[in-house]
Amino acid sequence: MSRSSGAAHAPSPFRQPKAVWAVAFACVISFMGIGLVDPILPSLSGQLDASHAEVELLFTSYLVVTAIAMLVTGWVSSRIGAKKTLIAGLVLIVAFAALAGASSGIWGIVGFRAGWGLGNALFIATSLAVIVGSASGGFAGAIVLYETALGLGIATGPLVGGLLGTVSWRGPFFGVSVLMLVALVATVVLLEPTPVPEHRASLAEPIRALRHRALATTSGVGLLYNWGFFTMLGYAPFLMGGLDPIALGGVFFGWGLLVALFAVFGAPWCKERFGTARTLYAALVGIAVLLAAIGLFDTVPAVVIVAVILSGIVVGLNNTLVTTAVMSISPVPRPTASATYGFVRFIGGGLAPLAAGLLAGALGASVxxxxxxxxxxxxxxxxxxxxxxxxxxxxxxxxxxxxxxRADAEAAVREVPGLPAESVIAEDALQHDRR
Structure with missing residues (x-):
């Protein structure tokens, strides 16, 4: 961040109210849930006598429910307000993560992960808007804080899962439940009540948005990319030579660290120098090459481990720039575009791990x-x-x-009473560039 003299100061992520920090902490824990179960997948399969395909349902139930719930998050938040939506999501995550840890069989965990996915959708869809709306002393700092929370969550989720998984496969689930309970209490106490928006979103808006070719095409790209991404994330742990949960957590921590670094720093740099399209072509081809390497050398754990870690580079670039593309070329308001894109891409992410388990069991792990x-x-x-x-x-x-x-910003002004129009418009442009 550059500093300027006089009245204008560069926004800092460290000059924010306690409410912003509370929601940011909850973001870290929520994003941890993406890779939390990776290190314990082999343990779950062995200790619960579950097939690989059954274990992969932990991803499928979580992500498919998250996808479907994306269609209703705008409808909910426009009727009860952002804070209540945020709290509802956190309560569901606390409850269903604890229930998953208390389960006695794989099907119980799969079912409770679905409830967890519903809470995750409500929380993730609302958290960024709450952070920006609660920030003071510079909205840019709030955006940086959100992106940092996302990166920390993705990177530390597998590590925490590995550490707690050495005690018991139940550890990661109970751990998230406890941490999210702390985040829930902090959010309830520190976050001021948010008004109910004047405009009430309809349930059909995200589906109707798919009539626009640009949004439908970009969402389709997200679905296809997430198919590859979650095939790797969901099934690669079974090909790493029987590593224990801590070692698996270390592998995915390295992966997550690269995801965070290249999402926050690498993507804007590449976009500025090479453009969104060319950078995305390179990232998608890079992911395909790494997936092919795992498929061709599925019996060589060292190749699988290196390919997974290196994939963090291209995954980080792709995550940021595909989202940027969705928000840039969609002819609909960004909340609607985000819900539509989330619905389509998470469908691909949810079905891919299950398909990987079934295909590997029938035709071999390389397929x-x-x-x-x-x-x-x-x-x-x-x-x-x-x-x-x-x-x-x-x-x-x-x-x-x-x-x-500017159209999105003016719409945001109507949704956030009391927020100066100039601030929202300026921040909207900044957020667009960073994502």
Missing amino acids: PFLIAAVVVLAGAALLATIHGPLQDADADSVREGASQE
């Missing part, structure tokens, strides 16, 4: 990874059909007061 590599390449080909709009969006992002950004 799901080779299929995933082809699927991701298909995503790159699909992305090429909107190359022009992506280039136009890059050009618009450097012009002050782009129409889409």
Whole structure:
């Protein structure tokens, strides 16, 4: 961050109210849930006498429910307000994570992970808006804080899962429940009540948004990419030579660290120098190559481990820039675009691990990874059909007061009473560039 003299000061993520820190802490714990179960997948399979396909349902139930719930988060928050939506999501995560830890069989865990996914959707869809709306002394700092929380959660989730998993496979679930309970109490106490928005979103808005070609195409790319990503995340632990939970946690911690670094720092740098489209082509091809390497050398644990860790680079780039593309070229308000994109991409992420388990059991472990590599390449080909709009969006992002950004910002002003229009408009443009 650069410093300026006089009245204008560079926003700092360390000059925020306690409410912002409370929600940011909850974000870290929530994002930990993405990779938390990775290190204990082999343990769960062995101790609960579950097949690989059954264990993969931990991802499927969580992500498919998250996807479907994305369609209703706007409807809920527009009727009860952001704080109540946030609290509802946190309560569900606390309850269902604890119930998953107390389960006696794989099917109980799968069911409770679905409830966890519902809470996660309500929380994730609302947390960024709450952080920005509660920030003071610089909204840019709040955005940096959110992105940092996301990165820390993705990186530390597998590590915490590995450490607690050495005690028991129940440890990671109870651990998240306790940490989220702390976050829930902090949010209730520190976050001021938020008003109910004047505009009430309809349930059909995210589905109707798919009529727009640019959004439908970009969401399709997200689905195909997530198929490859969650094939790797969900099934690769079974190919790492019987590593214990701590070692598996270390592998995915290295992966998550690269995801965080390249999502926050690498993606903006690459976008500025090479453009969104070219960077995404390279990232998608890179993911496909790494998936193919795992498929071709599935019996060589060292290759699998190195490929998984290196994938953090291209996953970080892709996560940020595909989201940027969705928000840049979608002709609908960003909350609607985000819900639509989340619904489509998490469907792919949820079905891929289950398919990997079934395919590996029937045809061999290399097959799901080779299929995933082809699927991701298909995503790159699909992305090429909107190359022009992506280039136009890059050009618009450097012009002050782009129409889409200003329209979204003016809509946000109506949703956040008391927030100066100029602040929201400026922050909307900043958020667009960073994502």
